[in-house]
Amino acid sequence: MKSRKPTAIIAEIVKYVILIAGALFTLLPFVWMVLSSLKSGSEIVAIPPTIIPTHFMFSNYAEAWAAAPFPRYFLNTVFVATVTTVGVLLTSILAAFAFARLDFPGKKIVFSLFMATLMIPGEMLLITNFVTVTKLKWVDTYKAMIVPWLANVFYTYLLSQFFSSVPEALYLAAKVDKCSDLKFLFKIMVPMNKNAITTVAILSFIGSWNSFLWPLLVTNSTNMRVLSHGLVRFQSEAGAQYQLIMAASCILVVPIVIIYLFLRKYILEGMAYTGVKG
């Protein structure tokens, strides 16, 4: 066995200490959420706070589930997130391919304009989008929640970078093999970049799943609300019922965690390529 220098061992130890600290730091709020969701209403506000609940109040979950029409919210959220993700993938893939492979007049200018929009803060878009949606009389519809998010400059840019790195020869080979541009895109480009595309899909899905402000702005009726709005239910003038908020939050993140566990491999590879943080 190779003998290692003491400095190398110390460096290794320091590295792991930092990594463990980082992991704990990231995990703590999550653990706190789960523990709090099992406390009673009085225990959660008790000072000094307890870490482990004295009684595990699983009834919080039933109570939270019953407090708002969560099944409806859940369906709405899944629907909006799925349609948005599929849509944004389609537009991003097509646009990315155009920027990466095709030649068309004004390509550079269009791409610059595209990139420039990345500099515009989301809050500003919120207002103009709201005005547009109102004028279209889309308020309180799925369209209002979905359509504004069907194109994403960042995802387009990210994918076009990936597409550009696919060797030109593959494109030419496919051409000689009587493969149309569209077929090349979906038969070769997309499968070759499935990690990056999965990453974009996950980012989009999570973004849509967690969105709160926009759906709240453009919906009025309970039927159109999404999961994140359910959390607001537990706040009243008399104060918030934190144990129920926590229980509802747990319910809210479960699907995301499950998706993550299934797609972990792709996400990690995709992230490693892109250096995107999740």
Added chain:
Amino acid sequence: MEIKILNLTKAYGDFKAVDDMNLSVEDGELIGLLGPSGCGKSTTLFMLAGLTEPTSGQIFFGDKDVTKVPPEDREIGLVFQNYALYPHMTVLDNITFPLINRKVKKAEAIERAQEMAHLVQLDGLLNRKPSALSGGQQQRVAIARALVKKPQVLLLDEPLSNLDAKLRVETREEIKRIQQEVKITTLFVTHDQEEAMSISNRIAVMNRGVVQQYDAPQAMYLNPINAFVAQFLGMPQINMFQAQVTGRGIELDGVLLRTREQLESAGKKIADGTYQMGVRPESLELCEDGFIVKADNVRMTGRDLLIFFKIGTTEFRALTHSDLQLREGDNLCLRARKNSLIIFDADGSALVKC
């Protein structure tokens, strides 16, 4: 399929990558496009494939003008330098890809792919991904994919440049064998003169977008049309030097390479003056009555002994059989074999051999 290239030119701005090229290829020939990098050989290949649009000129496949025909309708098979295999598909899917795109039924496509795989000796590897294959195997997948649609012309871009030396020799024989078995008109691009000479029926040597010489390998090697071709073919390179033709014969720094009598008896008439000349290293042979030189360096290459020496200030290389016992500093007596001295004019065109 016969190929005719007429006045083909490809210009990028002022730079002419291919300049007024004319070439005709007969049915079933294997043609090597040979030249240094940037000489326009790949551009020519891509114009034949239809992936690069010529600035002017025409390309005929048989009697058909294909200059404006898109690549997918030219009935060509193209093999790229880096093979361009689809990495996410199995070998089988790669080979059937051109057929599926041409609406061939799946069962038939698989059958033809298997036939092709057998031809290029890939049996048993059909379910692997390209990344699980060696370079040589990837190359053969690329050839199988190019041939499976039964094209009329096979085009190969630097087919051997990504392989190691031993595999290169094997693979070039393999290409020759496949080409002869399928009897397909084939053009391949290479910068390796040995590769081009060993398998081509004819070679087109290109430099700066212009075809210098188009001939069978042996004829070209023995009778290069100009100094560029003479220098480009042959390893080790031909010895080039400036020598004088005088009343005594051909002289270089006091060494008489040819006597006046030798020139006259061979019936060669050359005006007096200074000329650029070339003599191949293997044309310098040991003898009793030649010129004496001192071996500055002796390299054993296996089959041959490569001897470095100087006449005046000009460096020369000579190849002799490896059983010659010779050490650095030893003297040896050499002469240039009959008809091996190539004399060039001021433009570099070959004038005469003596």
